[in-house]
Amino acid sequence: MNASTPIRYDCSLITSDDRYLFNEGNHFHLYEKLGAHPGIVDGVAGTFFGVWAPNAESVTVMGDFNGWNRDSHPLTWREHSGIWEAFLPGIGVGEHYKYFVRSRYHGFTAEKSDPFAFRTEVPPKTASVVTDLHYDWNDAEWMKTRGERHRAESPISIYELHLGSWRRAPGDYNRPLDYRETAKWLIEHVKRCGFTHVEFLPLMEHPFYGSWGYQTTGYFAPTARYGAPQDLKYLIDQLHQHGIGVILDWVPSHFPCDGHGLAYFDGTHLFEHSNPKEGFHPDWQSAIFNYGRNEVRSFLISSAMFWMNEYHVDGLRVDAVASMLYRDYSRKEGEWIPNVYGGRENLEAIHFLRRLNEAIYAAHPDATMIAEESTAWGGVSRPTYTGGLGFGAKWDMGWMHDTLKYFAQDPVHRKYHHSQLTFRMIYAFSENFVLSLSHDEVVHGKGSLLNKMPGDPWQKFANLRLLYAYMTAMPGKKLLFMGSEFAQWEEWKHESSLDWHLTESGPHAGMMQLVGDLNRLYVNESTLHEWDWKPEGFRYVEANDGDNSVLAFLRFGSWGKPIILCVFNFTPVPRPSYRVGVPCAGYWSEVVNTDATIYGGTGSGNLGGVSSAPIPSQSYGDSIQVNVPPLACVMFKWEA
Template identity: 60%
Template sequence: MNGAPAAIRDRGPILSGQDLHLWNEGRHLRAYRVLGAHLATVGGQAGVAFAVWAPNADAVSVVGDWNGWVPDRDPLSREGGSGIWAGFVPGLGQGTVYKFHVRSRLHGYAVDKADPFGFRHETPPSTASVVWDLDYSWSDSEWMRTRSARNALDAPISIYEVHLGSWRRDPAEPRRFLSYREIAPLLAEHAVAMGFTHVELLPVMEHPFYGSWGYQVTGFFAPSSRYGAPQDLMFLVDTLHQAGVGVILDFVPAHFPSDQHGLGYFDGTHLFEHADRRQGHHPDWKSEIFNYGRHEVRSFLESAAMFWLDAYHADGLRVDAVASMLYLDYSRKAGEWIPNAYGGRENLDAIAFLRAMNEDVYREYPDVQTYAEESTSWPMVSRPLYVGGLGFGLKWDMGWMHDTLRYLGHDPIHRKYHHNELTFRTMYAGSENFVLPLSHDEVVHEKGSLLGKMAGDDRAKFANLRLLYAWMFVQAGKKLLFMGGELAQGREWNHEQSLDWHLLADERHAGVSAFVKDLNRLYRAMPALHARDCAPGGFEWIDCGDAENAVVSLLRRGGEADPPLVAVFNFTPVLRADYRIGVPFGGFWREVLNGDAREYGGSGAGNWGGVDAEDLPWHGRPASVPLTLPPLAAVFLARADGGSRSW
């Protein structure tokens, strides 16, 4: 299967009246097929067809090595009143380095701009675009055929979040990035070994500043050349798919950097961004905000979203900084923002764009998911458009993350006073389709590592970290863990260094890694832990009121025929014998996971493989089990005859 649409390769004039109409209307979902630079044959001559949107330009030409970077030697022509300039330059081919020289009709402004639709750009700090095709022979047909079930809301989705530049580097050359192709087999092997179902890549779109981790994008249609060519990223996605691992790409339509070669002030006017800095400039990131009310900007952004699904077989898009898009007063003081037409703080144009993007993505690709990083209580982010929602498939649960990390940072002797930080999530857990994120944002900017956030001495920190992971996996919602979390890395993430893989030689770190692996396997094996992640009835408290002992117990359920799972958490370092909890039926309950097991670095306390239920009603259940609760540990139980014998 070829990754590039046929319309991209070897053709004549590329812009039709329909293209121009859809572009100006804001409904061109695949403008990348006609704008930018495309290998073409016109009048029997091979060359490159160029097209760029610059409605306020007085003249646009293409410059590069072949013409000495001299403006006007290869001019483009206006395409009616569309604002698009287009032309064909014979004799050029793949690998040609180029920019658009834009001379504004205003202020005498002239500038060389990278191609907004370029498929490849030079490796930073160089900033020109590179003519490139998207030919690639895919080998992931089996994955593509079955991914609807793998991405479904009732499927196990456990996401490994990765920054490619710092996941792993060459030990002999620690400053050198591994390429997409070098990373591919290593990442696939690790994701499979750890049991993750999906990998999420921090933005791979081209960005001039490496330290932005990809969140300051200039090339919305180009993977970063730091790691190789477009086909090399396709190889990485292909390799993960063949290994049975999905790929989610971070997508950043919230803002873009102000670098001169980028989108800002493109034709001598604020073309992609708002002219008024109260709407067009982001105070936190010192970047420019898209003008979502402009039709052509919507065509540009929707085409970018569709592009990564079309050409790179992405299985989902995680949309960054959604909250900053929704609110006009985001990070702004009174007088620093402009209300909407109704006097409110909601960004109506951004809302319309997000709803349209989600509608179009799910219409074209019903087998993928869109994920919103939305940090406020905006209602119905992951609900359908027809009930007034934003239309995302899932939303990050930032509240759960903050509450849980805060709770596990308390000394256990004080945890009884903060019990609500564990239980509050129940009040809203069914309001959205949630992902539980332990992401890169929690281990940067002097926040320390996840291990470092845990209370207690060295041994207690590792035990609390295992509690954190067990608590995440037993909650209703999909899972996300940033790279290094599975190693119990002790230092804060540094994008200039590889992860500390040598830590796995230490049995404490190896124990946490083994624990994450077993949590993933159990999560995938038991429908009780995933089938109702986003549906009612999947989570029940057995007892959430024992704040004095800092103990909670709960039940997870799948379908009617699926065996339930009981989970009990002891958030203190006190071993509790004969702690009784109610269970839904009698028989032998097998201990399928014990966070205090020696192979995980624990003390080995537990229930000797399981316990027989007694016909003694407890907690409103018809039977009960007396348990030994290990210190600072979780215990998971499942009926031995309930389909969980493999555990």
């Protein structure tokens, strides 16, 4: 076909019911109808195209197949729906294309990437690519059982990573691993470190690599930087076959203003608000979705559903939820518009988030939806029928900030900040929390987790081992960002690989061993995860010994499960013969000692365990005397 012989068929994938649901805001499988879909009509092969552009005067398809001619392949307007569509023969899989949009207003014209494209060119190129998503999955066993892995009572320990800077290709340090290469290396590392899930920073297509994926343009396309859609499916498939869950970061809070993207799509503010007080994000210099527009809700929920359905992902971590909930988020007085009741809550965004979670959990009750929400908004992880937002879990940003602030203190001053450790238990069960030490804490000059720790090198490592044990012992699911598992000295840089050479020996190898042992303990001991989200699973034994900077608490599971006692010394001063009350008489075996030599510690400990004595302490009739090493955690399991 060439520009002089335009042919099209006036036929449609989109039914009247599709159009109705789309315009109503309740079509959650739009990716099956809009975008580019190869097919056959009357024995002729070609591609169905469909795009939403209600304020366009005309829309055409341009690409390799017509020499990028802006006029030769027009689409047909479908009244009242705002959709343009046609079946164009001769256009097949692999063809590059864009839409040329002529607006009814202001003489605006633009070459736009397909909002529903399944594949794109490798950035910085911006064309969409006609694609067949077929893939033969081999993860049926995982998909059949994954619901058990996402119950409130199940262990979830997440390894967060940015694919482009996780590891470089062997023999070519300048090239990141592609999706298929990543599978082997990542599976081996995750299993070695004992994580149950991986969470990828956004893999959706994004023009600016330095945004880490958080400036998304392709809400239905994995970034082409690391391969084709089937390559990403292979990576996820392999992870599932090895018992590892997959969570994707997903960004419905804002999108970039690049000319080929969603912004000002048809010469009007179609996906975004027109008023910059509502439609422009001052922090990220990006556009904000108009959640009150029905078609935008259909678009976004269809995107979330797409990754669940087509890529078998086990959950989405929804980015920057707080920025969606508040109309005055990062805005000064006079820079925002109140809601219809005069308040600061974004009612349309609240409705969208509830509808999103209802739709996802209705279709995938065995998946998980996690909110990054940084305020005290109530009920983020509570059901919508109780007035909540309907997420399955929420990052505990308060715990992260308080804990890192405490650990940054010189130990001699920690006794004055003891409440930063104990405050969490006031609210710990108000939400289904994930304790996160994420990418945001090791970038932009904040330093690595290791370099946040005070003291000489030995103390830095000891402090970090103590932090990881503290996170493991506290109620809540877990998340750790890449590089932190082996105590990388340098903060994260997205332009380069992690410093994998550090893992070969020394305290870095010891740190990775500890992380693996802690994760395996967390997974294997149901007491440490079964009641992560229930107050019955936690009880302080010693919460008030700020003078010695010692903390002790018990973790419980359901009746008949072992009890675990966790004791922490947040100073470099050893605490020999420290008496701790216990609820049960008998032998308490030492199951964790972060000061063990295998981890890089001094080897001080309790020779495998201690027996209780009928000596009252801390409201219990029995107690044990334990040696608590410097800057260390020891955990004991009751053996009766």
